[in-house]
Amino acid sequence: MNDDARALTRHLADLLRREQVAMAEFLVALAAFDRDRRWVDLGHTSLFYFLHRELGLSKGAAFYRKTAAELLQRYPELIEPLGDGRLCLSSVVELAKVITPENRAEVVARFFHASKREAQAVAAELRPRELVPLRDVVTALEPAVPAAAAALRASAPAARGAAAAAPVADLPARDLTGDQLVHPDEPDSTPGSARAEQAATAQPAAPPRPRDEVEPLTADLRRLHTTVSRRFLDKLAAARDALSHAQPGASTEAVLEAALDLLLAAQDKKRALVKKPRAAPPRPSADPRHVLAEVKRAVWKRDGARCQWRMASGGICGSTTRLQLDHVVPVARGGASTVENLRVCCAFHNQLAAREEFGPKHMAQFARAPDEQAKPRPTLPGTRVVHSDDPGLELG
Known part of the structure; x- marks a missing residue:
């Protein structure tokens, strides 16, 4: 079985190398295509629209490749790291924000093998935002609209008269999960009737869990976007009041950091990382699973x-x-x-x-x-149940 896995791994590694080389070759050809403005011959207004409309790429994929092709025209030395996988499209987009003819030799290597978030952090460090506002913004979210209600809303343009002819340019482009796309350059081209049909036939589903987003601002500052309940805000206000003697006017960051310090200290105690003075050595346990x-x-x-x-x-x-x-x-x-x-x-x-x-x-x-999950599980003879939230024990 291990030999099969290793053989498959070698095959996958070979496919990955070919994919990276093919992407680099595509971007080189696309850069030449853009340099000669060949997309004009096909009636497109920009390289982005050519990629999106002619080649059928998503808006995000078109934006990434457009940015990379434009960057290769100015810095052809990026072809090699793109071809061997040291650079990927998401890191190239961030690199494009900070690279200059003067810093190219030092900056490029900092983006090698970087994830999207790591590349964003490097870009923020190299070109920090000026006068970053330190503020808390609380906004209310609109309640989720059931699929049936969305279908009725989308299928009622006739009852709205002239409002039905309104363009969809103001609608943010979204993918099938409801997440806003990376590059909303172009309005959603899906006809209203098609959207209504999709909504009418969609199966009811639980709303997706809101995602936290971290936006690098400078080398040290980050902006955190998160969705919380009203209960959380009530607890936050109570915690700020409780901290008012020690830290009058404490910011949200200060309150949350104090709470996190307590959480981490409790976890260290649970893992026995906090050493307590003992009056006498501990007694040996009869349980072979007991860990001192x-x-x-x-x-x-x-x-x-x-x-x-x-x-x-x-x-x-x-x-x-x-x-x-x-x-x-x-x-x-x-x-x-x-x-x-x-x-x-x-x-x-x-x-x-x-x-x-x-x-x-x-x-x-x-x-x-x-x-x-709530039912008790059987145990091995002479053992006991171990849960994943107990770091001091083991499963089997």
């Missing part, structure tokens, strides 16, 4: 609060979420709760280790369907 606080502390410190699962390609998983302590040699196999036999693992790799040790058939009895 000093052992927990040593393991968490040694592993740096990151999953230590060894990857087939080398290195470790490195996850920092849903962490637990895992016995390298399971207790059921005679393993001890010592520093040497414990490691930090994420929940996924903790469960994977148990499946590899005891077999998937045996571990299937411990799996639960989503609607059974």
Whole structure:
């Protein structure tokens, strides 16, 4: 099975290299196409509209490729890192905001292998916004419109008279999930009747969970966009009042940071990272799964609060979420709760280790369907249940 996975990995890596080379070749050809303004010969008003209308790319994809093609015309040295994967389209868009003939040699490498958010942070550091306003803005969200109501609203243009002829240019372009597209240059071209038909036939679905957005402003400042409940705002106001003696007029950032400090301190205590003076050495436990606080502390410190699962390609998983302590040699196999036999693992790799040790058939009895999460699960003989929110224990 591992040999098959390695063979598939080599095949996927080869396909990825070909994709990166093909993208670089496409952008080089597109840059030449744009330099000669060949899109004019086809009746388009810009390269963006050619990509969107003629080649059928989404607005976001068209914008990314347009930006990259224009940048390649000025900085052809970007072709090589695009072809080998050091640069991707999202990082090129951010690079375009800050690169100059003077800084090109130093700046380009800072965007290598950067995610979109990391590239945004680098761009904000190199060209920070001036006079960044420090403010809190609270806005009310419109209630979600049911699909049936949306269909009726979209299918009633005749009753609205002249209002039905209003252009859709003011409507933000959105994809099928309702998220606004990256580049709203062009109005939504979907006819109103088609939108009504889509709404009428759509299955009712739960509203998507609002996404948090972090917008880099300078090297140190970020703007956080998040959706909260009224209950949260009430708690925030109460927390600000509670902090008013120690920090009069505390900002929202100060209040939330104080709360986060308390949360992290509690988590450190739970992981036994906070050392408490003891009058006497702890008594040995009869439970082989019991992990002494000093052992927990040593393991968490040694592993740096990151999953230590060894990857087939080398290195470790490195996850920092849903962490637990895992016995390298399971207790059921005679393993001890010592520093040497414990490691930090994420929940996924903790469960994977148990499946590899005891077999998937045996571990299937411990799996639960989503609607059974509240029910107690069976346990291995001589073991106890371990939940992912208890980082001091392990699953199997």
